[in-house]
Amino acid sequence: MKLFSKFTEGLHGEIKIPGDKSISHRALICASISDGTSKISNLQESEDVINTLNSLKQLGISIVKENESYYVEGQGFKGLKESKKQLYFGNSGTGIRLMSGLLSIQNFSSNLIGDESLSKRPMRRIIEPLSKMGANISGSNKDTLPLQIIPSQKIRGINYKMPVASAQVKSAILFAGLGAQGDTKIIEKSVSRDHTERMFEYFGASITYSEKETTLKETDKFISQNIEIPGDFSSSAFFIVAALISKNSDITLKQVGMNPSRIALLSKLVEMGGDIKVLNHSSFGKEPIADINIKSSVLNPCEVTSGDVPNLIDELPILFIASCFAEGISNFNEIEELRHKESDRLKAMQDGLDKMKIKNFLDGNVFVSKVWAMITQRQIS
Numbered sequence: 234m235k236l237f238s239k240f241t242e243g244l245h246g247e248i249k250i251p252g253d254k255s256i257s258h259r260a261l262i263c264a265s266i267s268d269g270t271s272k273i274s275n276l277q278e279s280e281d282v283i284n285t286l287n288s289l290k291q292l293g294i295s296i297v298k299e300n301e302s303y304y305v306e307g308q309g310f311k312g313l314k315e316s317k318k319q320l321y322f323g324n325s326g327t328g329i330r331l332m333s334g335l336l337s338i339q340n341f342s343s344n345l346i347g348d349e350s351l352s353k354r355p356m357r358r359i360i361e362p363l364s365k366m367g368a369n370i371s372g373s374n375k376d377t378l379p380l381q382i383i384p385s386q387k388i389r390g391i392n393y394k395m396p397v398a399s400a401q402v403k404s405a406i407l408f409a410g411l412g413a414q415g416d417t418k419i420i421e422k423s424v425s426r427d428h429t430e431r432m433f434e435y436f437g438a439s440i441t442y443s444e445k446e447t448t449l450k451e452t453d454k455f456i457s458q459n460i461e462i463p464g465d466f467s468s469s470a471f472f473i474v475a476a477l478i479s480k481n482s483d484i485t486l487k488q489v490g491m492n493p494s495r496i497a498l499l500s501k502l503v504e505m506g507g508d509i510k511v512l513n514h515s516s517f518g519k520e521p522i523a524d525i526n527i528k529s530s531v532l533n534p535c536e537v538t539s540g541d542v543p544n545l546i547d548e549l550p551i552l553f554i555a556s557c558f559a560e561g562i563s564n565f566n567e568i569e570e571l572r573h574k575e576s577d578r579l580k581a582m583q584d585g586l587d588k589m590k591i592k593n594f595l596d597g598n599v600f601v602s603k604v605w606a607m608i609t610q611r612q613i614s
């Protein structure tokens with residue numbers, strides 16, 4: 234990492250961002266159920282991803298790290314082995330929801346748990362569609378953790394209209410779809426990230442997907458692959474905004490994931506007047522990547538509408554910060570899904586902005602929040 238800053242000189246340099254978290258979970262899971270050994274490079278070694286990795290090991294998969302790459306010996310869709318111990322997913326909604334889909338098609342029982350925050354998060358959203366497919370999955374009486382999955386005689390493909398925009402829910406259904414009889418079709422109201430679809434395609438699944446519709450046809454196996462994980466766009470977001478709002482900055486982020494379902498923040502920031510250039514387009518597997526150059530910029534306020542939200546969900550907090558450096562009022566509509574993340578991110582951001590004396594309020598209706606930029610006289614050059 235070559236990034237340096239002196240307060241007056243801004244941020245300068247080039248950085249390589251660690252691997253994408255969403256793709257890292259999917260790479261480990263897909264490799265574990267493929268036939269053969271897959272090599273994964275640039276895996277994000279965060280606690281969330283390591284919990285998924287450890288769960289897969291607990292389920293009998295050999296995963297070895299050698300020279301910065303991970304080698305995963307896949308055992309086929311139904312080749313996982315029963316774990317005598319509970320499977321622990323820490324803080325990770327992605328890990329637990331994706332694995333619930335996959336464990337629903339195994340011929341053994343599983344018990345899935347997480348930390349205090351994950352234990353409070355809504356699981357009804359996966360229990361309902363997986364049960365419709367014939368899975369035997371249940372949670373607490375509040376539909377939270379622990380999740381208990383017992384083997385089912387038959388899993389059927391479904392036609393499912395998603396009530397919430399969620400890639401985790403869509404992916405849980407797709408993983409269960411790998412063991413289902415018949416096609417699995419998912420229709421979404423808003424576009425959510427499509428990393429599972431792209432990874433399934435890369436591993437050889439019979440899958441078609443467009444912005445709001447995904448169909449998985451009966452697939453008998455995945456073929457092992459070498460996977461290079463793109464830099465994490467959500468982690469990049471913090472550097473992008475830092476460079477925009479600090480004077481005299483000019484930074485480049487290398488090999489960042491540019492999946493269209495993840496990068497709405499870039500277009501929002503460009504609309505706001507951000508000097509952002511996307512260079513050296515390429516791809517890792519089915520995932521597009523590029524370098525991003527960012528220079529200090531004078532920002533205008535932004536308007537976020539409900540359709541923007543799934544594509545911006547993890548970047549909304551940092552977009553709040555960018556909007557604090559824009560002259561005028563920025564509006565964020567229908568962002569209540571932020572309350573159901575690892576923490577109530579809407580409350581956390583409001584508390585932080587209040588402490589910094591930046592006006593923000595919910596407009597009676599919980600779905601609207603307004604951040605009023607108070608830092609109006611900036612001298613960005």
Ligand code: S3P
Pocket residue numbers: 254255256326327398399400401402404426546547
């Ligand atoms: C993720 C999907 C999103 C996102 C989360 C990662 C994924 O959650 O907020 O950080 O990897 O599928 P939802 O599916 O709940 O929207």
